[in-house]
Amino acid sequence: MIEYLEILGQEVYKIIFLLVPILVSVAMIVWLDRRVWGLVQKRKGPNVVGPFGLFQTLADALKYIFKEIIIPASANKVVFILAPIVTMTLALVAWAVIPMSEDLVLANINVGILYLFAISSLGVYGIIMGGWASNSKYPFLGAIRSAAQMVSYEVSIGIIIINVLLCVGSLNLNDIVIAQKELWYVIPLFPMFVIFFISSLAETNRPPFDLPEAEAELVAGYQTEYSGMMYAMFWLGEYANILLMCAMGSILFLGGWLPLMDIYPLNIIPAPIWMISKILFLFLLFALIKAIVPRYRYDQLMRLGWKIFLPFSLIYLVLTASFLFYFDKLPKVNI
């Protein structure tokens, strides 16, 4: 029994050392997002609290903690309180399988990519629950929009993942990274990378696909009735999800923790730094797109997902499979 407790203690210690950096980096990433947004629009962005305004998010979080949590009288209280908890938990739970280097990973499971996909497909529940439990028109409309949007873009993300898996021959995230040692998949699968990136914008409800919270039409979408810490949890969960999608993109296409090239000055830089810089690069693209692209119309969004991305990624899947088969490059089965 003591042994089990010891193992449990070690695991808890590892989990804390995973979660605390993620929460801190989520806070930093919010600052970065607002900063980039400001710079694009020739504003300064948050620059008052701390050096370069770095502590702005911490100040915001403190403000949210001390604000009153208002629960609408006609809301379904249990579901209303559960919704932000579900969003936040799911956003953090997925990080368990993200490899920061070959052995710096909490759980190196065989079906890592499926796990990521499953968790990101559960993310829709936080939003639906929040929207429905508020018992108000705008949140409900926002929730329905976002559920439809997330379910439809998941389909194309799934097919893109299959594309990559065809080249790798394993569902393990570390194997996916190691398979890119010679060539990052962003080069042979560049169209898929673009579609993955756009789909992950839609999947995380980021502009230009932020229709669930389009303030011009729906006030704040599913978050309308939320206040104080519960709103902040939705917000943290959203940004943790964005970081997760960036991590997924860098694992699937940008070679994860592998260096740019396996030559002297580049390969002494530790692997986690490569991983973090790739995540940051993708996040900068997210932030720039938020600042420069106008919002899509809802029917255009659905059309893009179902009529353009889905057929295109299916065709590309067939092409990839045929190419691999014809040139005998299919991953070898090692039993």
Place this chain on the structure above:
Amino acid sequence: MIVHSIFFYFFSVIAIFSSLMVITSRSTINSVFFLILDFISVGCLFIMVGAEFLGMILLIVYVGAVAVLFLFVVMMLNVAEQKQSWFIGKKSTHIPTGLIVSVLILLELLVVVGGWKYKEDLMSSSTLLLSEISNTHQLGLVMYTDYILYFQLAGIVLLLAMIGAILLTFRERVGVKKQSYLNQISRSPSNAVELIEVKSNQGVKVDD
């Protein structure tokens, strides 16, 4: 081993409890939430017996897609409270049908599980051997080789269901203005804007 059984009983108690709650809770929304909980705990049980692929697929397909649709339907129809429950108030007419179906399912399970347990050569195919190869790998080895016909047939059945659903709900509406994306994109100032010299006191006739 003791930790294994603790986890097993934890998940199975949750699974049984939530499946009971699915059929007894009065609010339909709560039923759907308990159904989701049931799916998740059964997925965890799958992972515990080493079928991690099945567990994940259960999460992706049932929790990530099917239950979302359930939730949609229940929320849109606004059947918040079930008026007639089978043990409270008015008698429901669904009980006989439900009983017949569940008795049939029970009998089928008894026949299949009993036969599989007590008769050696009931199953025509050889079962997968447990070995070093991961569960996903084993599935992949047989699914596209030995069972390709069944796999394709299942796919065609699903495709038929999809086409059928679209056909049933499709209706052509007349008098609806449709947007053509090609026309919208290919508009240029030369064919969209017109400059007119307006004579004073005469106005302009705009055709729309």
